[in-house]
Amino acid sequence: MAYILKNSLGQIIATSASEKLNDNWIQVDATDKTYIKFLENSLAEGDAFRESDIHLARVLEDLISLLVERNTIRFTDLPEEAQKRLNQRQSMRSKSQLSGILDESNELF
DSSP, X not given: OXXXXXXXTSOEEEEESSOOOSTTOEEEOTTOHHXXXXXXXXXXXXXXXXXXXXXXXXXXXXXXXXXXXXXXXXXXXXXXXHHHHHHHHHHHHHHHHHHTTBOTTSOBO
């Protein structure tokens, strides 16, 4: 079961997969077509934001690298969690780049 909230025009404006947040929420079956369509539309609208976030994260990584290279900031000036995440991303990036230079037999060119 799921719960939906409709506006005065009868359009779904919010959903909850598990909770009825107040008496205005209506219980529907999780396979209800209007419920599923609302979820699909919500996900599609969020795609642009996710794409933008991904690109912005890359810009920020590059900016931090540039600032460190130019000695504007020290990597150790960043909070420990930020250092950890940046190191993880750099490691992921290098592994991804290495996988691109392997041929089908997994031998380096």
